[in-house]
Amino acid sequence: MKKCMLCVMLLFFAAVGLYAQTTPKYPFPQNVKYLHGNMTSVISNEFVKNWYDNWKKKYLQRCSNSVRPGVDPLSKSLVEAQGFAMVAVAYMGDKDLFDSLYAYYKSKQTNEGCGLMGWKVNGCDNFEDRGSATDGDIDVACALIVADWQWPDAGYKQKAKDLINTLKRMIATCGDKLAVYPGCGNGRPWGGCDETDISYYTPAFFRYFAEVSGDKDWTKLADDTHLIRDAAANSSTGLVPDWQSVGGRAGAGSRKGYFSFDAIRAPYKQTMDFLWHGNEKAEAWAIKLTNWAYGFGVKKLVDGFNLNGTTASSNHNMAAIGSMAVAAMANTPEILDTFAKEVITLRDDYWYSGYLGNLYLLALTGNMWTPEIIAAQVNTNHIKGKLAHKVQLKITRKVNRGLVISGIPQNSMITLTSLSGKKAFSASITDPNTPVNINSLQGGCYVLTIHDQQGKKLEGRMIPVY
Structure with missing residues (x-):
């Protein structure tokens, strides 16, 4: 009988320990007020959670020892989706799912991609392209930092540091500025000073990359992000191109020199550096951009514009509007609420909207926090x-x-x-x-x-x- 009681007690304490290891330090929702900018009450936590739950059911695919992020079609996985998924899951506090996604990521790192993930995979095992696309790996590093905030004793900080050190190879020196190489093929970074993508830059998190790695180049890259963006931004609309040179030339070879499916992420990523850290250049750009967008008409916005503000698409979706809504957090409460009211009318109509919608909604509701903001x-x-x-x-x-x-x-x-x-x-x-x-x-x-x-x-x- 005593042995039986001892077994029960051991099982109980083991279960308590397991619960403590998987329980997030900051469970959803947190609903913080950022140190800068305005907040909206238009979007409910229920809306955020329903979007997230529907996204999980629709896109995540089980492999034997991992979970992969399906796109359209579901048979394919992309590194961009990998990063988007891991950031959202970390903020939502789902450790088991986070670990399963990370296992898939680790299994897809390649020498051809400079130690990063082969950016396009068919199913669980078959690469379509073993080269890397840096934006997704940057987001994975961001997610590992958030995971360390959520589960400080689970070893994520070292994992984040290791990946950030690998990503250091993807920083290009361009005169007095640092820039991001967009990718790596055959073991060598490509692009850089004459070919970079501003939507790959995440300055708010780059400042934490510097903190975790002890490498101040990441802080400089965060600051230079705003200079590189402003060099190519239209002086009237604030619109930026998908691709540009560090000096501000729009386009790169055959790559798009207008605001399209890459650049639509930039308002969200850049504005977070204002909301978290008070960066004044990020604030000024977000205000200019959303003043133009508000004047154009929120319900008429699309996911493609020439830099002068003429339309280059007809698609009105969460991927584009949600990002602008986050940027509107730097603007007036009236303008922010106008964007937020439009956001809650949108639906997950394509994988890009589904994945990015998670991130935009977390940001808009004060659920994309840092420990400093919570404290x-x-x-x-x-x-x-x-x-x-x-x-x-x-x-x-x-x-x-x-x-x-x-x-x-x-x-x-x-x-x-x-x-x-x-x-x-x-x-x-x-x-x-x-x-x-x-x-x-x-x-x-x-x-x-x-x-x-x-x-x-x-x-x-x-x-x-x-």
Whole structure:
């Protein structure tokens, strides 16, 4: 009897341990408010979850020891779908499915593709092209970072680091800028300075690539992303081409030099760098683009435009409209809600919309979070309502970062504390119009507190520094 009880207890604790290992740290939904931009309440968590569940049922295909992302037709898998799928599954907190998708990815890495996934596969085992397409592998690295946030003790951080180090070979040096090689064939990267695709760039995550790998080139690539995009963007519409040179020439050989099925992803990917990190170039571009799109008419938008804004397609779908909706989070609440109301009328009519719809909907509902944003929201909620004195904050980002604080008494004391509670910076404000140099601080989120000369607390809030 005692042996039987011992067995039951061992099985119980084993089950508890297994549950703890698979339970996400941040289960869906989180519904955070990003550090920058506006939020919409038009899209419900139920809508997001239903889209995700329908997508899983429709597209994911079982192999013997893995799961592959089917497209149209379902017999094929593409690396782009692989990356889209893994990011969505990580944010939704489905560890078993994530591991099965990752197993498929690992089984398809090739020497011909520079150690990345052969980008086109027929079924579970047969390659149609063993070369790589870098955008999908970048998204897989993003997904591994999210998986590490969800399951910190499961080894995903090392997996992310290994893949990021492999991806380093896909960074091209183009004068004073870094760019992304679009792919690798026969073991050699191709394209680069004269042939790159702005929709492959994910600057918000590149900053985490730098953090995980310790390689600052990823931070530079994040910053250069906005310069490369702006070099080719139309000055009136903001539209960017599928393919371009780093210098801004639209097109590359026979590749499209207009806004089409690649470039439609760029508004979502670029705007996340504003929503997460406050990048001002991303904000300015997103506002210009969505001002034009709003003026054109949200219900008339399609997935193909010449850069001057004339139509080059007739397809109105989630793949295009959802991305613009994320960009509208940098614009006014009215413009954002107009896009969001259109998004909920759209359906999964093609694999591209199905997969990308997951990502857009997560972003639009505050479910594409980072741990820093979640911590900032918790701390902000804790101090909200306790402080009556309001101050205006401005962070200047020129050669050196400067914190400008107005609306406070002279000789007030400011303190910046890390989320772990460690004091990182303090200074007395003798002149509110003179920036306080905070260039010595590492990027991240900090708790800013302000006290007057008598020690009375005037303000407490979260601020991002990058």
